[in-house]
Amino acid sequence: MSRQQFRNLSLLAVLGLAAALVGAFVVTARPTEDPVTQVRWGACPEGVEDPASGPARLQCATVPVPLNYSEPDGERIEIMISRLASGNPGKRRGVLLLNPGGPGGSGLDQPAFLAAQGLPADVLDSYDVIGMDTRGVGRSAAVSCGFTDDQTYFGNIPPYAANDAAVTERAAVAQGVAEQCAANDHEGRLRYISTANMARDLDRIRAALGEEKASFLGYSYGTALGAAYASMFPEQADRIILDSNIGNTYLDHDGMRLYGLGMEETFPDFAAWAAARHDTYGLGRTPEEVRATYLTLAERLDANPVDGLDGGLFRFGAFFTLYRSTLYAPTAESWKTLLETGRPGPEGGRPPGTGAPAPTDNAWTVFLAVTCNDVEWPEDVRTYHRAVAEDRERYPLYGAAAANVMPCAYWKLGPSEPPVRIDNTGPADVLIVQNRHDPVTPLRGGELLDEKFGERSRLVTVDGSGHGAYVLGENRCATEVVTGYLVEGAMPENDLTCQAG
Numbered sequence: 001m002s003r004q005q006f007r008n009l010s011l012l013a014v015l016g017l018a019a020a021l022v023g024a025f026v027v028t029a030r031p032t033e034d035p036v037t038q039v040r041w042g043a044c045p046e047g048v049e050d051p052a053s054g055p056a057r058l059q060c061a062t063v064p065v066p067l068n069y070s071e072p073d074g075e076r077i078e079i080m081i082s083r084l085a086s087g088n089p090g091k092r093r094g095v096l097l098l099n100p101g102g103p104g105g106s107g108l109d110q111p112a113f114l115a116a117q118g119l120p121a122d123v124l125d126s127y128d129v130i131g132m133d134t135r136g137v138g139r140s141a142a143v144s145c146g147f148t149d150d151q152t153y154f155g156n157i158p159p160y161a162a163n164d165a166a167v168t169e170r171a172a173v174a175q176g177v178a179e180q181c182a183a184n185d186h187e188g189r190l191r192y193i194s195t196a197n198m199a200r201d202l203d204r205i206r207a208a209l210g211e212e213k214a215s216f217l218g219y220s221y222g223t224a225l226g227a228a229y230a231s232m233f234p235e236q237a238d239r240i241i242l243d244s245n246i247g248n249t250y251l252d253h254d255g256m257r258l259y260g261l262g263m264e265e266t267f268p269d270f271a272a273w274a275a276a277r278h279d280t281y282g283l284g285r286t287p288e289e290v291r292a293t294y295l296t297l298a299e300r301l302d303a304n305p306v307d308g309l310d311g312g313l314f315r316f317g318a319f320f321t322l323y324r325s326t327l328y329a330p331t332a333e334s335w336k337t338l339l340e341t342g343r344p345g346p347e348g349g350r351p352p353g354t355g356a357p358a359p360t361d362n363a364w365t366v367f368l369a370v371t372c373n374d375v376e377w378p379e380d381v382r383t384y385h386r387a388v389a390e391d392r393e394r395y396p397l398y399g400a401a402a403a404n405v406m407p408c409a410y411w412k413l414g415p416s417e418p419p420v421r422i423d424n425t426g427p428a429d430v431l432i433v434q435n436r437h438d439p440v441t442p443l444r445g446g447e448l449l450d451e452k453f454g455e456r457s458r459l460v461t462v463d464g465s466g467h468g469a470y471v472l473g474e475n476r477c478a479t480e481v482v483t484g485y486l487v488e489g490a491m492p493e494n495d496l497t498c499q500a501g
Contacts, residue, residue, distance in 0.1 A: 039063065039208050044082055045139060048108045057112050058082045058131075063208045065135070065201050067192050077141035077189075079201055081132040084111035088125035094238060095211050096127035096486070097202055099134070101220030101244075103195075104366035106138040107131045117471050120479070122487045127215065134225075135201055136193040136366045143189050143369065145181035147361040150353020153177045155360075156367045157259065157319075158404030159312035161392075162302060164385045171381045171405045178410035181368060191413040193369035195249055196420050199228040203236055213238035215486065219468055220244045220441055221370075223432075224251070227449060230430055231423035239486055243433040243470050244441040247448035249420040250374035257387060259319070259402035260395030262442035266322040267291065267397055269437055269465040273328050281332040282339065294318060294397070297338055309344045312401065319398050322439035323467045368407055373414030381405060422452040430457040431485050431492075433478060437465040450495065459495040476501065 044060035062078040086092035098110045110131040115124060123129075133140040147153065152173050161167045181190060202225070206214040215238040218226035223242035228249040230237040246255060271287035271294075284290035302311035321331040338344055358364070378384070384405040391399030430453050434446030443461065450459035462469045462478045469475060470482045477498035484490040 039081075041083060044108065045080075048082065049112055050109075053112070053116065057115070058084055058109070060108065063201075063205050065204045067141075067189060069197060069200050077135060079132060079135060079141075079205065080108060080139040081130055081205055082108045082111060083131075084115060084124070084129040086125055086128050087121065091125040092128065093126050094128075094213060094215060095130050095206070095209055096123070096215045096217055097130050097132070097205065099132075099216075099218040099222030099225050101218075101222050102137075102363065102367060103134065103198075103221045103225075103370040104137060104363035105221075106133050108133055108138065114471050119471050120483045120487075123483055126487050128209075130205070130209070132205065134198045134366075136189065136362075136369060138362065141189060142362050143193060143365050144184055144361050145177070145365040145368065146184040147180075147358040147364055148353065148355050149358045150355050151358070153364075153407075154358075155316075156364065156371070156406075157316065157401055158406055160298075160302075160315050160398075160401040161388045161404045162400070164389075167384050167388050167405055168381060171384070171409070174405050174407045175410040177368070178372075178407040178412065181365065181407070182412060185413070190365075190369045191373060191416055193366060194373040194414065194416070195224055195228050195370060196232070196374075196417060198225055198370075199232050199420065202229050203233050206236060212236070215239040215241075217241045217470070217486075218243065219472070221246060221251075223441075223445075223449065224249045227422060227430075227453075228420040231420055234423055234426045237429060239489065240430045241433065241470065241482055241486065242430065242449065243472075243482075244438055244468050245432060245434055245445040245449045246441055247445035248452070249422065251371050252375045253377055253383075253387070253403075253406075253408075256406070257391055257399065257403045258442055258444060259440060260391050260397070260399030261444065262439040263319055263322065263398040264395050265442055266437040266439040266465055267294075267318075269325075270322060270328055270331075273325070274332050277332070281336045283332060283335055291397075293335065293339070297335060306343050315398055315401060319401075319439055322465075325466060368411070369413070371406075372408035372411035373416065375415060375419050377406065377408035377411070379409050381409070384409070422449075424452060424454040424456050426456055428456055428458065428491050431482065432457050432459045433462065433469045433482060434459065435462050435464040435466060435469050435473065438467055440467055458492045460492070461495070461497045463498060463500040 039061045041059040041061050044058050049056050060082045062080050064076045064078050066072045067075040067077050100107045100110050108131050111129040136143040213236055216226045223245040226240055226242050230240045268287055271290035274283045274290045275287050278285045283293045298311045298314050301314050321327045387403035388400050391403040432446050432450050436443050450457050460481055462475050464473050464475050469478050475498050
């Protein structure tokens with residue numbers, strides 16, 4: 001794995017979440033009662049759009065919102081939003097709010113990105129497509145824990161834990177990170193970075209845009225935000241699309257553990273691909289042999305790390321390979337090199353740190369703030385000992401990482417309010433889309449969310465592999481079903497399955 005690959009995977013670590021289990025409390029909300037803010041569109045800041053992609057297509061603006069909604073007349077922060085205006089104003093029916101996941105991912109470029117990926121023209125005509133940096137992210141009152149590139153904390157997934165001693169060792173790192181975040185919270189904003197507050201921000205944005213209702217398309221963590229918005233503001237929610245679902249409005253320890261399930265369900269797709277190319281990569285003639293190769297390499301690197309690559313980082317890279325089939329070939333090539341030479345390649349594994357600010361500092365900070373503020377996490381390290389031991393056996397490919405201890409066990413800033421409970425009353429306006437095999441948000445997450453919404457939702461199970469189905473995948477049936485709902489309001493009468501192709 002090259003240094004650039006490691007940086008890319010570290011960034012991906014904040015862009016996907018696992019399914020969360022049942023159980024939450026009520027959070028209610030009313031539509032914004034503030035005077036409507038006049039949105040003033042202008043050019044987006046440099047860096048929002050890639051100049052190599054051609055002329056700028058997006059406009060940007062800011063919307064002021066309360067830092068603390070319990071004190072609506074108190075301190076305000078500004079949320080930066082972007083707009084890809086309807087290509088046919090005569091067909092325009094409203095706004096489509098987007099969230100790319102995380103929490104912690106910047107979404108200002110999301111309208112242009114999805115358009116480039118093939119968001120259907122009918123959708124682009126029907127909506128002004130609205131991206132944003134949610135509170136705390138990027139250009140929306142950014143927060144920082146002060147992470148540097150030489151720290152032993154490098155992402156939202158803890159490292160693989162071989163035994164109780166490894167969990168205890170990691171607990172000290174997690175506690176240090178929680179204390180570091182608190183010490184760097186100089187403006188006192190971290191406690192207000194939560195899913196409930198982000199949902200309230202969405203409604204402020206809707207009102208500022210002069211819309212009675214808002215539609216929403218969210219991926220990964222964006223499904224938690226969309227589910228919270230539909231539950232807190234059911235009268236303002238229009239057509240809601242939730243793609244690659246974490247299963248609730250928050251992520252807890254049990255939800256994080258489903259990363260292990262996701263890898264177990266999705267790894268066979270890579271294994272079958274590699275087995276069919278054994279003559280090229282030599283990883284095994286059958287999927288079972290490829291799986292054995294993975295376990296052998298991981299255990300070898302556990303015992304003898306090479307060039308900065310240990311077993312935990314090797315597993316980490318394999319996990320994110322399953323996000324996209326386009327990552328299969330470079331991963332297989334790196335495994336081939338390991339088998340043939342015993343080394344990962346000329347650049348090794350994790351690059352040495354310099355003490356400079358980590359490029360992922362803001363994304364990791366927001367991920368921790370939201371995840372730790374939304375719900376209580378177990379504080380007793382023995383809970384994590386038990387979970388790691390269980391998941392090492394239940395999900396041997398990755399479970400002993402997903403169950404390991406996180407800074408949320410030592411977080412002292414929240415939660416400041418109960419988690420958002422799913423509101424299953426009202427019309428059927430929530431369309432849940434889910435790949436059958438997804439490493440980070442397994443199918444169970446879509447099923448859980450569909451169960452919670454009851455008659456208000458429909459589940460579209462896509463016979464696909466990877467993270468993201470609508471637009472990000474290639475399933476024609478899924479594209480037609482979601483587009484039909486966004487454009488025509490054609491909600492399926494029942495749950496359905498989209499076969500491969």
